[in-house]
Amino acid sequence: MSSLPKIIDATEVKFCQIAPKALNYQSERGFALQILANNEYLARVAKENPISLQQAITSVASIGLSLNPAERQAYLITRNIKVAQNQWQSRVFLEPSYMGLAKLATDSGSISWVQANLVYANDTFVDNGPGERPTHTYNAFAKKDQRGDFVGVYCVAKTHEGDYLTNIMPEDEVLSIRDRSEAWKSFKSGKAKTGGPWQTDFGEQAKKTVIRRAFKTWPRTNLARMAEAVHLSNENEGFEPILTSPQIKDYTAEQKRYFDQLISQSSALRMLAFQKSLDDSTFTNLYHSFEKGQKGKYQRAVDELLKSGEQQSQQIIADFTATATSDDPDGILEIYNELSLEEFDFIASRLPAEINLVIDGVINQRPGALSQQ
Structure with missing residues (x-):
């Protein structure tokens, strides 16, 4: 069995090839050995599965977060992996911290800063709406039990244009x-003695969770390292990474023209339909596509259109359902004629199959009554 220094040294060439300039191999090697020396179980797992330790050290380089204990950007952890039926194996992994994710986001140039906070029952918290920073007041010197039970977590990111993005x-x-x-x-099932970081560091985990979610709403610059860190953190949690780390995609010129047209026409239902037709990251790019100084105004307009579109959608669905179940073909046609084909297709995708059958029957029987836009 190789010694830990030799295991780590096998990563040096690749580490130096992919690490950002600010990350020094010899320093990170020293931090890793220090961590392993202070954790007997971690060291044993590393020796039993040296490849997992090498992959974790390589992840330090590819993500760009230091193992320096004083900076608390990332940690070496152990996690059990199922390698065969009823057979599990402990391996070493890199786990980015809340502060590490925040650092990656600001280093990428996506945002100027980000902050996450827990909210308790006795705090005062007010969400001031899109583009505005929330109001959170509490006694910073109060003991934890004086602030009451945990009720939620939020994060605020400030863009370089001065807008606030709140999740x-x-x-x-x-x-x-x-x-x-x-x-x-x-x-919870009794298979482990502790619940991991969710039990020992609940606040840190909650903050990291909201930042992982917020990540997909931030402007898309050079977020490759951030995306990889979010993916790794999700894997360590044990659930599907697509929930909080979508693929980064750009929008086309045609999509941008249509997006701007929907705003100028105040087309709420079409804006909602357009949003639902795109992957999250493409729409996020469009949401951040406005010029400096205009971004906040237009983003608020988009938010209002989406909110209004959802309300309209629910009302139209209710009206279609009521007319279809009460055998009112004239009522069905009246609602239908008020919608564009695009809007109708979107509403139809949200209706139950049996309601769509009734509507299709009415439309097919009385085509002359239709005057689609």
Whole structure:
């Protein structure tokens, strides 16, 4: 069995090829050996699975987060992997921290800063709407139990244009993420003695969770390292990474023209249909495509259109359902004629199959009554 220094040294060439200039191999090697020396179990797993340790060290280079304990950007952890039926193996992994993810986001140039905070029952929290920073007031010197129970977490990112991007996760959403964690599930089922970081560092995990979600709403610059860190963090949690690390895609000139047209025409239902037709990252790019100084105004307009579009959609669905179930073909045609083909197709995709059958029957029987836009 090779010694830990020799295991790590096998990564030096690749490390130096892919690491950012600010990350020094010899320094990270020293931090890794220090961490392993202070954690007997981690060291044993590293010796039993040297490739996993090498992959973790290589991840340090590819993501660009230091193992320096003083900076708390990333950690070496162990995780059990299922290698065969009823057979598990412990391996070493790199785990980015909340502060590490925040550093990657700001280093990429995507945002100027990001901050995440927990909210408790006795705090005062007000969401001031799109583009505005929320108001969160509390006694910073109060003891934890004086602030009441945990009720949620939020993060605020400031863009270089001066806009604020806020993401809020209430308690039930945070706990839903925690409950999907493999470490937590093992703990709750009695297979593990602890619930991992969700038990020992709940606040850190909650902050990291909201940043992972917020990541997909931030302007797309050079976020490759951030995307990889989010992917790695999701893997360590044990759930599908696509939830918070979508593929980064650009928009076409035609999509941009249509997007701007929908805003100028205040087409709420079409804007909602357009949003649902795109992957999250493409729409996010469009959402951040406005010129400096105009971004906040137009983003608020888009937010209002989407909100109004959702309300209109729900009302039209209710009207179609009521007319279809009460055998009112004239009512069905009246609603239909008020919609464009694009809007109708979108609404139809949200209707139950049996309602669509009734509507299609009316439309096919009385084509002369239709005057689609």
